[in-house]
Amino acid sequence: MLTFMELICASPFYKAEIIGGWKGKDKSFSNVGDTPTKAETILLLLPSNNETVSQLQDYLSLQRVQGILLYGEMEHPIASTDLEWIEDHHKPVLYIEEETNPVILKKNITDLAHLKSIGLYQYVFEQSTHYSLQYIDEQGLASFFQRLSHVLDQEIYLLDEHFFLDSIHGENRDVFKHLESLYQAQLSANYPTESLSIVQDGLEHYFLFPLVSEDQYYGFVLFQEKPNAMIDICIELITHTRPALLAYLKKEAAVLQAHQSYKDDFLYNLLYNNIESEQLLIQQGKRWGWDFTIPSELMVLRVNQKDETKKLNIDTDSMMKKIQFIISTRFLQGIILLLQGDIIIIVFDSEPLQPEQRKELALSIAREIHKKIELDFPHLNCGIGIGRHYSSNMELFRSFYEAKVAIELGKYEMRQASVRHFEDIGIARLLSNIHRNTLHEYYSEVLKEILHDHENKTLYLDTLEAFFQHNADINQTAEQLYVHPNTLRKRIKKLESILNADFNQLEDLFEIYVAIKVMKMLK
Template identity: 20%
Template sequence: MYNKPFSICLIVQWKGQNAINIEITVKELLKHETFLTADIICNKRSILNNVNTVTIMDIPDIVEWIHPKELIIMGRFMETHFDTEFIKQLADKGISGIISKKKFKKFVTEETIEASQHYNIPMIFVDDKFAWSEVTSTVQKLQSDKQVNILKETEMFHRMLLKYLRTNKGLNDLCSSIQEVTDLSIALADQNLNLIDQSYGFNWKEAIASLTPQDLRHKELLGYTLNQRLVQGYRYHCLENNEQNQLILIKNDEVRDEIFYLILKVPETTNVIQADILSKVETIQSIYHLKKSFYQDVIKTNLIYKDLAFEELLELTEPAPKSRSKFSLILGQRLEEHYQVVLIKNLNTYDNSDKIKKIKLFSEFSEQFYDSYFTNENTLIFSKNNYWVLLIGDSQKDLDLFVHSLSNFLETFLNHNRFYIGIGDRYPYYQLKSSWTEAEHSVLFLEKSNASDKYQFYKKLGILKLFTDESGSVNQLFIDQIRDRFLKPILEYDAEQSGELYLTLQSYFENNFSHNKTSDLLFIHKNTLRARLKKIESLLNVNLKNSNDLMNIYLAMRLNQMKSPLESEQ
């Protein structure tokens, strides 16, 4: 055994290499004149192996001194040591390839060729005239040249980023700007893998259409940055235009508030991502987060100013052309003549100490709301107290459909259905306080109610307006009397007999007292329906053809919706 293996084992490394981890591929190496006439035994994958260093094998037990990504130069040991077992040992060490001279090629057998192909180890046989020093100096020169090119490209890259930050470009043009300078094909996606921005020349939307965050289970080592920071990510293989592609998904630093993915398109055979590319990826993530934070701060500031304007708008009591012009300027659009107030109350509210989170959520709601298909661009958005406020102007058509779409949108956006929407009537812009009061009254009614409805138009409260106060509550004694007289006997009967009289009565009212529609809805015969209605008349001592009795029963059913949650459970 040798005590000083490095005295006979030449490992070519130079100052600065480990610090910045410059690598070249075998394919790049073969373009140099030293290797132009070389004989090559490799496959599509092995020719892309990365090379860090080159080692001359001058001792039999070289394996224990080998490091990953090394090129092994073999001379006379090709005759004595080059067999399938030795190739397996080299593969276990993760070498980049083997370099020898053509005169030693005669010692290569079909078995060793098969083994090298299996383990993705390329074999390169240079002309006999080249000294080993020429080979090692070639690797060194190529890495040095690549280092210079990387530095130049990095300088251009940083200049482009500074220019990007100086311009007024939005958040959806970063990827194309980077592609123009670096030729990187990249995209940005949110935490649900919805595209935020993408470079051109590739159908990103189609490529990740079927990909979900749940599919990203196995995080892999992708490589190291120039500063030797380990980078992990996910690999996804997709087919686009009959071409197999590999997408690399790198999640941003999770300690930040907003999670997003940077997606990099690379050749299908790529195993390790080059250090300079990973360093660029790291910078791109930081730049995007910086500009996103800046945009969010601007949006939050604008929302605060708009909320102050809304407070003033609520105080108007008579036409004020000058004030209307001022508000139009602040809000960025001309105030319409009439508006309806729509109030949204999120029941999953945060406490006062989490004000920043509330503002962020409202900011995201505003941004996504205006991007929704059902939205009228003239709709104004504010926040006041615990409400999100929409002002719906004359230009909004089919308000019923709008509110229904809004309810579906909120359920998706909030990821829960614990919210209420109250809609006031339409008033001139200088009487918004009235519409606000009605919308708030409607929300409070829903909160007091036990109904499953998520929204309430004030105008549809009907006769219940006479019995509700400003908090949405009604006279409890009156509720008890009406319920006991016109509803309680039916509820007790259903509980004792497992009947469906209440459901029948409710369907009968909802279908405008039509026997045919009600029986069809309940999947019962019309005779069965008549028998149930007769039983209801008997229990309540009423006549369902009498308008007064019908009004009392309907009122009892509506007031029953306003039971407290405790009463409901009882």
């Protein structure tokens, strides 16, 4: 005896359309023919002409009839009232258009039943790999997973290598993200996970099929254990579709890599001012769905390990996906690019904004990204620099340079911040354009007497830096240095004498302040 689930997993019936009644997929039949019998359960094999279609309810009302397979070209669609009746009675109705010879169809079904009777049914799945690949090429990945979910009567999901739902499933992409740590725990415990993992999350059980080739993960197929599910059929069918999915994803990855190479070259030329004209910029941007007629903001994200003694791999792919997710949740279009170890982020405006509004938007996005990266990657320090806005995207190379200056020089500010806009880095903007030798000569001359005092040099420099950081507030500076305010006052007087300066004179203070900042920048 065969079930309808077993039937539709075999050739040529995996091409059949499920008209309705699939809740009865586990019904079995012992005979196949075009006439109902009294003695045996039967699958009716009928031509899909108007006469047959008009009598579907009569056929399915017969007790021994478990379902119907229609074949040949259908003259008219089945009425909606009949479809509702079929669904309510849980008797499957299948339709196969390609095959019009009932003798061949009956022989295929009979051979399939014989294979099952001698314990060789599993061999029917071997043909499904070729069919799956053909179906994906012709109908697309989304249609294939809809078909697979319909056949197995439960949701089958495709995850990427980071456990995010593939875009074919719509939004809420991180719904299964929590399973990643459970799966990694199985890998660490050396559980066999190459072909199938059963991941338990509380009372829920998930079947996880890795799509892996030569130690490279292309994603996972996942389904959740449900009551009354035909788990063995689900496992067999997905197992034999895995090679097709893997072949398709590897091909897509190769195409994407080549596509990405052209895209990266274009963005590199944009950031280094190698685009000939704005017209060419707009034209080339359209190839990848970017509208460079819309103003944009540019920021640079840089990470480094907190503990430099430990060499850890930095998962920039996962980082970039998190950044893209943050941008998309704000209904903005963004470009994320990895360049020379930094992550470049270009965000297009969604509406006309005033300069201050635009700056605040860029800072808000950058702070949200910074918070997410430091939360999800606690072993890393994260800094973000933001360049100024320009009316034409042809000027993005300037914004790119400024963002790098902001991230590099911002850390030398007395009041350090992890997110810096170029407009807010103060005097460092001017100093960044002066030759290093000139800057070195300047601070060496101003701080000469301190630098030559090897015994007290560190003490004096720390005092000056804290003094400027707290805007010359004696009490706050003393608190940071763990000294009494009177002790600090005496030390300040000593520094005034050493530097031949009067700290009550703004010009003297400013000269020493700039010298301290330049020294930090160069070192």
